[in-house]
Amino acid sequence: MAKRVHQALTDEDLQSVMGGRGLPRISLRQRMQMTGVDFDGLSREIRRVKEESIADLPRLVEQFKAAATRNGSVVYEARDGEDANNYVLRLAQERDVKLIVKSKSMLTEEIELRQYLEKAGISVQETDIGEWIVQLANEKPIHMVGPAIHKTLKQVAELMSRATGRELEPEPQALLQASREALRQYYIDADMGISGGNIIIAETGTVVILTNEANGCMTTTLPPVYVAVVGYEKLVPGWEDAAAILRLLSRCTMGMKLTVYVSHISGPSRTDGIPGIPGLPGQGPQEMHVVLVDNGRQLMRDSGDFREALYCIKCGACLGACPVFTSVAGHTYGYIYQGGIGAVLTAFMNGMEQAKDPASLCLGCMACKDVCPACIDIPAMITRLRARSVDEDGLSWKSRLALRSILKHPARLAGALKIGSYLQKPFTDEDSMIRKLPSPLKSVAETISLPSISPRPLHSRIKGTPSRDKKASPRVALYAGCVADYAYPELGEAVGKVLGETGAVPYYPGGQSCCGAPAYFAGDVETALNMAKTNIFALEEGDPDYIVTVCPGCAAMLKKEYLSLTAGEGEWRKRAEALAGKVRDFSQLVLEMTPGVEKKPARESKITYHDPCHLKRGLGIYAEPRELLEREGYEIVEMNGADACCGFGGETVLNYPELSNSVMQRKLNAIEAAGVDTVVTSCAPCIMQLRGGLDKRQSKIRVIHSAELLAGDN
Amino acid sequence: MADIEELVEQFKADATRTGAVVYEAEGAGDARDYVLKLAQERGVRHIVKSKSAVAEGIGLREHLEKAGIEVRETDIGQWIAQLAGEEAGSETDKTVEQVAELISRETGQKLEPEGDVLMAAARRFLRQSYINAGMGISGADFGIAETGTMVNLSNDGNDRLATVLPLIHVTMMKREDIVATLSDAISRIKTLVEESGGGQIPSYITYHTGRNTTGDIRGALMARAQGPEEEHIVLLGNA
Ligand code: SF4
Numbered sequence: 001m002a003k004r005v006h007q008a009l010t011d012e013d014l015q016s017v018m019g020g021r022g023l024p025r026i027s028l029r030q031r032m033q034m035t036g037v038d039f040d041g042l043s044r045e046i047r048r049v050k051e052e053s054i055a056d057l058p059r060l061v062e063q064f065k066a067a068a069t070r071n072g073s074v075v076y077e078a079r080d081g082e083d084a085n086n087y088v089l090r091l092a093q094e095r096d097v098k099l100i101v102k103s104k105s106m107l108t109e110e111i112e113l114r115q116y117l118e119k120a121g122i123s124v125q126e127t128d129i130g131e132w133i134v135q136l137a138n139e140k141p142i143h144m145v146g147p148a149i150h151k152t153l154k155q156v157a158e159l160m161s162r163a164t165g166r167e168l169e170p171e172p173q174a175l176l177q178a179s180r181e182a183l184r185q186y187y188i189d190a191d192m193g194i195s196g197g198n199i200i201i202a203e204t205g206t207v208v209i210l211t212n213e214a215n216g217c218m219t220t221t222l223p224p225v226y227v228a229v230v231g232y233e234k235l236v237p238g239w240e241d242a243a244a245i246l247r248l249l250s251r252c253t254m255g256m257k258l259t260v261y262v263s264h265i266s267g268p269s270r271t272d273g274i275p276g277i278p279g280l281p282g283q284g285p286q287e288m289h290v291v292l293v294d295n296g297r298q299l300m301r302d303s304g305d306f307r308e309a310l311y312c313i314k315c316g317a318c319l320g321a322c323p324v325f326t327s328v329a330g331h332t333y334g335y336i337y338q339g340g341i342g343a344v345l346t347a348f349m350n351g352m353e354q355a356k357d358p359a360s361l362c363l364g365c366m367a368c369k370d371v372c373p374a375c376i377d378i379p380a381m382i383t384r385l386r387a388r389s390v391d392e393d394g395l396s397w398k399s400r401l402a403l404r405s406i407l408k409h410p411a412r413l414a415g416a417l418k419i420g421s422y423l424q425k426p427f428t429d430e431d432s433m434i435r436k437l438p439s440p441l442k443s444v445a446e447t448i449s450l451p452s453i454s455p456r457p458l459h460s461r462i463k464g465t466p467s468r469d470k471k472a473s474p475r476v477a478l479y480a481g482c483v484a485d486y487a488y489p490e491l492g493e494a495v496g497k498v499l500g501e502t503g504a505v506p507y508y509p510g511g512q513s514c515c516g517a518p519a520y521f522a523g524d525v526e527t528a529l530n531m532a533k534t535n536i537f538a539l540e541e542g543d544p545d546y547i548v549t550v551c552p553g554c555a556a557m558l559k560k561e562y563l564s565l566t567a568g569e570g571e572w573r574k575r576a577e578a579l580a581g582k583v584r585d586f587s588q589l590v591l592e593m594t595p596g597v598e599k600k601p602a603r604e605s606k607i608t609y610h611d612p613c614h615l616k617r618g619l620g621i622y623a624e625p626r627e628l629l630e631r632e633g634y635e636i637v638e639m640n641g642a643d644a645c646c647g648f649g650g651e652t653v654l655n656y657p658e659l660s661n662s663v664m665q666r667k668l669n670a671i672e673a674a675g676v677d678t679v680v681t682s683c684a685p686c687i688m689q690l691r692g693g694l695d696k697r698q699s700k701i702r703v704i705h706s707a708e709l710l711a712g713d714n
Numbered sequence: 715m716a717d718i719e720e721l722v723e724q725f726k727a728d729a730t731r732t733g734a735v736v737y738e739a740e741g742a743g744d745a746r747d748y749v750l751k752l753a754q755e756r757g758v759r760h761i762v763k764s765k766s767a768v769a770e771g772i773g774l775r776e777h778l779e780k781a782g783i784e785v786r787e788t789d790i791g792q793w794i795a796q797l798a799g800e801e802a803g804s805e806t807d808k809t810v811e812q813v814a815e816l817i818s819r820e821t822g823q824k825l826e827p828e829g830d831v832l833m834a835a836a837r838r839f840l841r842q843s844y845i846n847a848g849m850g851i852s853g854a855d856f857g858i859a860e861t862g863t864m865v866n867l868s869n870d871g872n873d874r875l876a877t878v879l880p881l882i883h884v885t886m887m888k889r890e891d892i893v894a895t896l897s898d899a900i901s902r903i904k905t906l907v908e909e910s911g912g913g914q915i916p917s918y919i920t921y922h923t924g925r926n927t928t929g930d931i932r933g934a935l936m937a938r939a940q941g942p943e944e945e946h947i948v949l950l951g952n953a
Contacts, residue, residue: 071915129939130930146929153932172934179931180940188845204915214878214926214941221871221918239900247896257728257861258896260941261878262921269871269917273790273836276810277829282790283837284871284917 023641050311068205071267081111104128105196197230226285252315296348318368363649386523477544481551494711552615600633611643612683728862732924758848766853770803850876
């Protein structure tokens with residue numbers, strides 16, 4: 001996998017069309033909300049429709065079959081790809097079909113229908129221009145909506161020139177004209193048309209397809225035999241349910257209110273035009289077949305944990321939002337469905353084993369979840385996938401070493417890192433940055449300059465539990481988190497200082513360990529639970545009113561994941577709940593403690609704010625840090641993609657440093673383009689990543705936690 | 715109920731934004747002239763037409779034919795009426811034998827008066843018309859203001875072919891036939907299906923919004939794809 005990542009990242013043509021675009025200013029979701037689209041309302045509606053439909057699937061299947069049959073269609077239920085392919089092939093052979101035109105369909109790519117038919121000697125012509133390009137290049141689609149978005153004009157021109165036998169210039173209009181001319185004849189000559197289906201309506205036995213190119217209308221209307229190949233999960237009860245999906249699907253795929261053509265097809269073409277002989281076959285297809293395909297979907301439905309994946313409407317919004325996809329593009333995943341959702345689908349269509357690699361690419365930034373119109377919690381499913389593979393084959397020895405033996409035991413971790421802080425001496429530059437490391441960490445240090453491990457970590461700097469007599473002031477327990485504890489103890493000190501000034505009593509409860517996120521997201525639930533218990537116990541010390549951390553990843557663990565980890569653990573679950581209620585982000589707590597403070601006069605320094613993934617999408621906090629900074633007199637210049645991932649992503653840095661780097665470079669470009677002298681953020685790992693990356697660029701821009709900024713001001 | 719003017723405005727705005735040209739005709743004569751002028755300016759000699767109450771109501775076919783443009787009806791019933799020299803929009807009352815004679819004469823083949831035989835010949839003959847035509851004219855059963863969409867119900871699918879195959883496509887629609895939202899559209903569809911008797915859902919219900927486009931070729935975002943180069947919508951009032 002690392003090799004494929006490397007290939008994608010060093011493919012100049014690919015990078016010129018993918019990463020080269022830079023970060024979008026705002027996310028798809030924000031854009032829609034700004035233009036007055038009720039994204040939340042519409043996506044809740046899709047979610048409802050999908051949940052109910054999948055729950056009621058067996059009944060809907062029967063209803064669909066009955067209605068479609070009444071319309072004169074033939075419905076075939078296929079177990080898997082082989083079964084479906086075979087049905088279509090047999091039908092084609094029986095009808096003596098020589099040429100098939102096909103419109104775009106992810107399902108037929110999933111089951112490789114075209115290849116199957118071609119092997120049997122039937123010509124199959126893709127008619128979506130993007131699919132045609134992919135067919136000519138003999139590749140798989142790179143994106144579920146834009147199959148050929150990775151091809152440069154020059155590449156397209158070469159492919160089309162070869163196909164049409166004409167010398168075509170790499171000029172968009174010329175290529176479009178050539179496609180139109182070449183494809184037109186195929187529709188006319190074809191004996192069969194094949195499409196997928198975006199939605200199928202049980203009530204009326206209807207197949208709904210959305211297209212923009214008009215190829216869908218031609219494919220489904222011109223040839224005498226029409227076959228729709230559709231997954232079971234596309235079933236909805238009625239037309240209103242279909243409309244809910246239509247509304248957002250069009251928006252998410254093409255940014256349109258509706259795609260240009262939405263065809264609702266309910267049976268073969270018929271006419272009453274000849275007087276006295278009603279119901280004759282009309283000018284369109286005389287036969288319509290609907291092949292309903294399972295291919296792992298039933299398993300997904302039964303799995304419970306992964307049922308959500310069936311709610312996917314294949315809009316591709318998550319891919320556009322995914323920092324990994326937009327860096328390495330779809331082929332790197334290795335299977336037909338891309339991105340995080342693709343990893344889950346792959347698990348059921350190709351096997352758990354096959355899903356491991358694609359799942360390992362996930363940075364856990366949650367950008368996908370944020371834009372998904374079906375509100376699918378893709379990151380949670382990725383975690384569950386990883387947990388499954390840990391259950392099945394255990395962790396790799398490297399991860400085991402890191403997760404089990406060190407992170408679990410705080411003392412051992414402290415010890416190891418202390419030794420580390422001596423060992424690192426030869427590599428540490430005067431400003432305590434590490435710019436080179438020996439293998440195996442060489443590639444990481446090449447990407448970012450690392451902070452050196454502090455010989456005096458946070459836990460040895462801040463005093464322990466305050467005495468009882470200060471009971472009147474709120475007591476704030478600091479939870480350090482690994483990065484801040486060892487790399488940036490001054491961060492914790494700054495938080496302590498600022499909070500102290502607000503009248504709170506900050507203290508550092510002993511016995512804390514790593515929050516368990518690395519283990520949890522690597523799928524090692526058992527280790528994570530142990531760590532959760534260690535920390536719950538530790539953070540009960542001194543009975544704090546609040547718990548603050550400078551690592552939102554840790555905060556999200558304490559606040560959310562501990563609840564699910566302790567779900568079956570009785571008393572522990574109650575204690576986890578109590579803990580969760582106390583966790584605050586730094587800015588949130590400062591605002592809470594000092595309401596009504598007046599805005600300070602404007603300052604010289606221009607800053608930009610980087611939203612940590614786990615803070616914004618994990619905990620929903622993005623307004624508070626800005627409010628606090630503005631209150632302190634700072635002018636915030638918003639960069640493009642302020643909430644785009646910095647590329648740190650825990651394990652990914654270790655497994656795919658190159659990928660992490662590529663994601664980071666875009667972030668750094670956006671930061672530099674903002675024209676500021678300071679990047680403020682609220683997350684120790686983000687600080688590590690951004691400082692390290694900017695240092696490599698020899699940039700003068702400083703990266704700082706808002707607590708440090710505030711602590712330094714006073 | 716929302717004001718018709720408001721619905722028209724919204725429809726126009728969205729249809730225009732998505733690449734269609736909307737023309738609000740002053741009256742029947744104006745609408746006829748708009749289409750004729752368009753055809754003449756683009757040098758169109760053959761037109762395929764599907765059924766449209768608006769077009770039939772204003773004698774559009776006759777108007778174009780008088781100007782020397784060949785207009786072929788593609789709805790089978792209408793085509794037969796056309797072959798029989800009947801006025802557009804009239805229900806033909808010919809017998810199968812007479813129909814066989816008409817179609818035989820037009821296609822130059824001797825055809826038996828059997829449904830399947832006649833339809834096979836009609837299919838072949840009309841297919842060529844779509845391919846040759848420089849313009850397609852169709853009606854819309856109604857429009858959707860929210861999205862600038864035209865909705866068409868049909869069993870044959872001939873309207874779909876007339877809509878996507880020729881280089882220029884014109885939709886004739888009544889101003890009063892614009893509903894506000896997608897949900898209203900669905901209610902309207904249900905009513906239309908019920909009214910048509912039998913209650914069987916039409917084989918094709920097509921929502922059509924703006925001009926076809928593709929983003930598949932880099933550097934040509936929102937370029938015309940495989941359908942018409944131009945989309946025109948002629949709106950006509952009741953009066
Ligand atoms: S997971 Fe959600 S965002 Fe991604 S393609 Fe499916 S529906 Fe769209």
